[in-house]
Amino acid sequence: MTYRIVHYINQFYAGIGGEEKADHRPELREGFVGPGMQIEKLFNGEGKVVGTVICGDGYYGEHTEEARAACLEMIKSLKPDILFAGPAFNAGRYGFACGDIAASAGEELNIPTVTAMYPENPGVELYSKKTYIAITSDSARGMSKAVPAMVKIGGKLLKGEKMGPARLEGYIHRGIRKSFFHEKSGADRAVEMLLAKLRKEDFRTEYEMPVFNKIPPAAPVKDLKTATIALISSGGIVPKGNPDHIRVSSAESFGSYDISEIKNMTPDNYESIHGGYDREWANQDPDVVLPLDIMRELEAEGVFAKIHPIFYTTTGTGTAVANAERFGQEIGEELKKAGVDAAILTST
């Protein structure tokens, strides 16, 4: 079969004009225009550029909604198997347009999309997670390399071939970690990396350190005697039978349960389902993880006003930081709405 290719370019690469023509409205032309010729050539008979959508960079940037809708309509009418956009090199507005139309077409038409940019193009940060962006040099002088890079990735996507690591395939990664088999063991790679480091040679770390969001702690409770305090735990304490099927590890959900009638956690009403620690004692007395018993005593003594009737729980082992952040935001929101003054978080 011959793949139906649609190509998106700006007014400049369509030969319409430079900045003075940047307000050029979306236009559809049959076949290839400009760099599309090389795309079709590289497909070697396996693909044909059935149409080229052209839009001025200024117009796309200033009338994004209209431009996107018009371009999508044109693309859709051509029933493409794939959309290529650009290359945009380091042109900011062109990068934005390429990224936006590629991401939108991918989402709306469910087809693979590929564009190409210089890593510092602002379009990269906006769209690298939503489309494949082949890496190019910063100017059109890199055209002879940029188009083959796009076509190589597009070809793999069309044929459903296994996509390797971004750095080897030549695209800007989409922020996803995936396991691959290396040629050498981890131990051998570690020794080689250390030798390079000792010799002051270049080496490539296999994971760049993430930057954590620092959350400032809330202000201290002003008057404990009038405070409502919530209990939260990542220790996997759930009502017996785990009614909401919270996972034993790598949790993707949290539970919230009414404890207003409960004075004490016992093996009859609560249990730990946590997959990361020895549950023996927690199951004999869940209060060792979620200290409800002692909190009820302090509540009765009037040390604070009351325990919030709902407690929140999940399993904190192998839990993705992204999920943990979401749990925190959602639980925090609920506590805020309920007028809770403070929370005790117990971990394991």
Place this chain on the structure above:
Amino acid sequence: MRLELHKIHITGLDFADETYTSGGTLFINKNEAEALIAEDRRFAKVELDLACPGESKRIIPVKDVIEPRVKIEKKSYFPGFFAPMEKTGSGKTLVLDGAAVVTCGPIVAFQEGFIDMSGPGAQYTPFSQTRNIVLYVEPVENLEKHLYEAALREAGLKLAVYFAKCCADKEWKADEIQVFEKGDTFEETQKYPDLPKVIYVCMNITQGLLHDTYLYANDLRPALPTLLHPNEVLDGAMVSGNCVSACDKNTTWHHLHNPIVQSLYARHGKDINFLGMIPTQESTVLDGKLRAAAMNLSIAQQLGADGAIISEEGYGNPDTDLCLNAKFFENAGIKTVLVSDESAGTDGASQSLADATPELDAFISTGNVNEMIEVPAMDKVIGCKEAISLLSGGAEESLRSDGSMFVELQSVIASTAEIGFNKLGCEWI
């Protein structure tokens, strides 16, 4: 110190009237071996089974894996367990290379894993390539879990030593002799004054609650970081007592084969001067973490280390130990490379570590523990297939009615071993 590993290459397993090796096959007297383990009254049921590469078999839940070994003259192994308390690392050791004892049983509520001998799951674990003697046990009723852990840990070691001893008592011939020889750090430094001095820091889960590692039969948790000659590591000084996520606990087999020790040893006298290994702790409290990192550094500095490889065991909480080690060493001018797996979420889109520090600029990845894999049903399940619902990386819905499973990589034993045995590693996509 000179260690000779006299290896018989085991290429087959079979039950027979006595235990011995011949023509690469390990013949096993099943009744005698089972009776030996059943001597321990803490077991209600003891059963041996065999699993070889390529077979349609799943072993679940697996606790530990041990290579059958024995000192040729003393006929014992693992000091403090099945050998008198004495120094390891010198003399001659018989190794049933390619054979492995796999301990298995209804140990749920601990964290164990599974081994597939064929299919797509097999590529993630080294134990799909070993000839496995599976020791399946059931404890007596109400056996306290910590006693059960100790019983099963010891049973695996006992069986492994028993097999090797039986073979050593009969006629045998080594297929290969591997020699590890290195002098003390002062001799070696005089010999190789210009080579960079490198130390290996092996972090171990020492959190109590069934998360423990043993050095010379001593629980490492209340211990302090110390220094070992690499030969001691490769000759039975370290034993796993870990009931923690399967993917990245160092099994006893891994300690015996420690690939970082072996890889550094191979470069000793050529590219580096290998100083030895520091077995160290992963404490649950901050002071413990700081103490271990400070003392690791102190040992490295006393020896004049220029570089260090540091491997983690486990994920999450010990990421902080990893970061502290990197920070302390780098700030003291010792170049480091850290080896760890990643918890990037089932979609791979989350950040991978629970802690971070800018000094950690040389990271070796051993894979994403959360990555989902699909494994088909096997013809035979050794153990209990339902156990997957309670293992880290498994869930209630993991086991499908047709026997196939959809699970996280972390439920496969040693799939992301941070001791660097496998070739798996994460990349950006």
